[in-house]
Amino acid sequence: MIKIAQLSCGTEYSGVQSEIERAATTVGAKMVFPDVEAAEIERAVEEFGFRPTSPQLKLMIARTLAITEGHYDADAVFISSCFRCAEAALIRNELRRYVQEHSHLPVVTYSFTERTKAGQLLTRMEALVTIVERKELLARERQVGLTAGIDSGSSTTKAMIMRDNEIIGKFWHPTGEVIGSAQEALDKALAEAGVKQSDLEAIGVTGYGRYTIGKKLNCQLIQEELTTNSKGAVWLADRQKGEATIIDIGGMDNKAITVRDGIPDNFTMGGICAGASGRFLELTAKRLKVEITELGALADRGDARKVPMNSYCSIFGIQDLVTSLAAGQTIEDVAAAACQSVADQVYEQQLQEIDVRQPVIQVGGTSLISGLVKALGNVVGSKPIVPPNSQYIGSVGAALLSSGFLEGHR
Amino acid sequence: MKVFIVPPNSLILYDLVERYGHTPLSLMGAISKRVMNPEIESPPINVTPNDVKKGLKYAGIEVPSGIRGRLAVWGPLVDEAEAAIIMEDAPFEFGCVGCHRTDEMIRFLVKKRKIPLLEVRYPTNEDEAKVLVSKIKSFLEGLK
Amino acid sequence: MPKDTETRMIVIAPSSSVTPDQITRLIHTLSAEVTVKETCYGAMVEGERAEVAKTLEAVRKLDPNRIFSKVRGFPIGDARRCRAHHGSRPGFTQLEKEWECLSLIEKGVTCAEKGEAPPEIPRRQKITVEELKRIVEETG
Known part of the structure; x- marks a missing residue:
């Protein structure tokens, strides 16, 4: 049984504690709580050097030190506090860093409201358990042998063939029937690589359809996307060491993942507002009568500040853009304003729940829209890195990690 | 009379209020009612996300859920109180209170009620303890 | 229940x-439910509220100014607050501190009982x- 130490404030009074424990049980783990004595708390706070006024946060510090000093045995750490609490957010992030610097334990963090999403909790717990159980696999930085990775997403399916740390074939298309789409993507990627499916030494699968495909294709690795996307992004961007933030503004939902040495420790996922997604840009392109592939270059030449927008909504916001065109603004300025609006919304709705760490690696289909990359750079304070093949992170991660199963046989 | 105590889980205050003939309104009492209710299933303390919404009576939606949840438990105790004793500088107020912001808010809610209120300090020596008990005793006797 | x-x-x-042992032995002899x-x-x-009150009254007589009491949120042995599973209860650290202070409080209670004016x-x-x-x- 994997023991996940819980360092938290507010979970019980927000009514989310039972959800946390349920998520842990679902992935075969259990939440544990380091036992500390009163005298130990003051010492720990002194030692740590940050003196919060809230007692529960002091207790969090003492429990953290009980773990890092080896007085308490745990396999992983879950750090959690109320969303919008400034004091707890500072402590949460500093404790996360402290655990990472003073132990080898995997950490995930989470800021919650009373409307905690069970799926998000489950993904975090699953990632923690994976990191504990597959530590050696995750340490892998080079792909070996001949392997394939399939990313079965809710909107697109991607396949990637890799040999000896090089990409030799790839393909993506919209997801239809899950297995059929995966098989077709794999076949096309195999054709580009000039190899047969029977030549593959391992297949890894991730994304929404991973269990169905994993069973059908007899995949060696079936993995949630938090882990595969992190590994894929740092491999593609050649940022295997240190901290980074991976931002994927999707057509339908967004992901922001923070990593340290390629291992994920927090993420947020959105998907309720089209104004914070690639869909907004698709609609803008349609109204401007340009191809979505041209929108980025147009935006690069424009100035977003010239276009007043009173709304970021995909209905009202786009209306603002159209109105400003009628008022004589250039198509470039409007394209730039559309990109800035999406970047601002990603910031408003998502990035506030995580600590953004530099560098920012932007991935996914929308990272090919240069205007959006520039706009996101304005928001996060430095231009994001867009690695080549950035829309393939999940499949690269799956191909890379699945090759870890080969080592023992060589 | 019903006397609200701060810290709401203090053994010293609970005991003294009872010892001098009044009914303490404490956190343990409030929690006990929740955990003994078999119809609520939100362990460990049976505060549900719905309770957190009830906390809106005391603080706005922009306030973190943990504060609203705490206020949903103690707010009604403050509403019910006929008098209150606040002990400053108590060394630890963990978990059961845990959040400094909530703690400040509770003190404010008590003061807003304009009920008889005694503010004392947690004692650090014998003389201070004598002052503390004496003040509490005469305050409580005065309520009769 | x-x-x-x-x-x-x-x-x-x-x-x-x-001692704790003396208290439990006394309670057993009371044959309270x-x-x-x-x-x-x-x-x-x-137990039932009135029974608990009666028991407490008897226990206090062992050492009235040095035995203190408060209600507890959770029933005895409740798994939701078991120390073995959940670490020390959140209120436990405060109880530890308050316990240390009880000898001082005792002096206060005794002083008040005698009607002595507290020191200035x-x-x-x-x-x-x-x-x-x-x-x-x-010093400069």
Whole structure:
């Protein structure tokens, strides 16, 4: 049984504690709580050097030190506090860093409201358990042998063939029937690589359809996307060491993942507002009568500040853009304003729940829209890195990690 | 009379209020009612996300859920109180209170009620303890 | 469990010579309909509210000013608050601190019982600027 130490404030009074424990049980783990004595708390706070006024946060510090000093045995750490609490957010992030610097334990963090999403909790717990159980696999930085990775997403399916740390074939298309789409993507990627499916030494699968495909294709690795996307992004961007933030503004939902040495420790996922997604840009392109592939270059030449927008909504916001065109603004300025609006919304709705760490690696289909990359750079304070093949992170991660199963046989 | 105590889980205050003939309104009492209710299933303390919404009576939606949840438990105790004793500088107020912001808010809610209120300090020596008990005793006797 | 059930913590001040064992033995002899559990700081008693009150009254007589009590949120042995699974209960650290202070409180209770006036404690005042200046000059 994997023991996940819980360092938290507010979970019980927000009514989310039972959800946390349920998520842990679902992935075969259990939440544990380091036992500390009163005298130990003051010492720990002194030692740590940050003196919060809230007692529960002091207790969090003492429990953290009980773990890092080896007085308490745990396999992983879950750090959690109320969303919008400034004091707890500072402590949460500093404790996360402290655990990472003073132990080898995997950490995930989470800021919650009373409307905690069970799926998000489950993904975090699953990632923690994976990191504990597959530590050696995750340490892998080079792909070996001949392997394939399939990313079965809710909107697109991607396949990637890799040999000896090089990409030799790839393909993506919209997801239809899950297995059929995966098989077709794999076949096309195999054709580009000039190899047969029977030549593959391992297949890894991730994304929404991973269990169905994993069973059908007899995949060696079936993995949630938090882990595969992190590994894929740092491999593609050649940022295997240190901290980074991976931002994927999707057509339908967004992901922001923070990593340290390629291992994920927090993420947020959105998907309720089209104004914070690639869909907004698709609609803008349609109204401007340009191809979505041209929108980025147009935006690069424009100035977003010239276009007043009173709304970021995909209905009202786009209306603002159209109105400003009628008022004589250039198509470039409007394209730039559309990109800035999406970047601002990603910031408003998502990035506030995580600590953004530099560098920012932007991935996914929308990272090919240069205007959006520039706009996101304005928001996060430095231009994001867009690695080549950035829309393939999940499949690269799956191909890379699945090759870890080969080592023992060589 | 019903006397609200701060810290709401203090053994010293609970005991003294009872010892001098009044009914303490404490956190343990409030929690006990929740955990003994078999119809609520939100362990460990049976505060549900719905309770957190009830906390809106005391603080706005922009306030973190943990504060609203705490206020949903103690707010009604403050509403019910006929008098209150606040002990400053108590060394630890963990978990059961845990959040400094909530703690400040509770003190404010008590003061807003304009009920008889005694503010004392947690004692650090014998003389201070004598002052503390004496003040509490005469305050409580005065309520009769 | 009947509705009007109460769980009580009975806490012995460090200055008392009464032991937890004495308390539990006394409760057993009372033949009250309560459950009792000995703890490191005293005992926990659980049962119908009136029975618990009666028991507490008898226990206090062992050392009235050094035996303290408060209600407990969770029933005895409740898995939701078991220390083995959840670490020390959130309120436990406070209880540890308050327990240390009980010997002082006892002095206060005894003093109040005798009707003695509590000692005057001069409030700490900040020193004046002149005073500070004098000290700086003297030490400087």
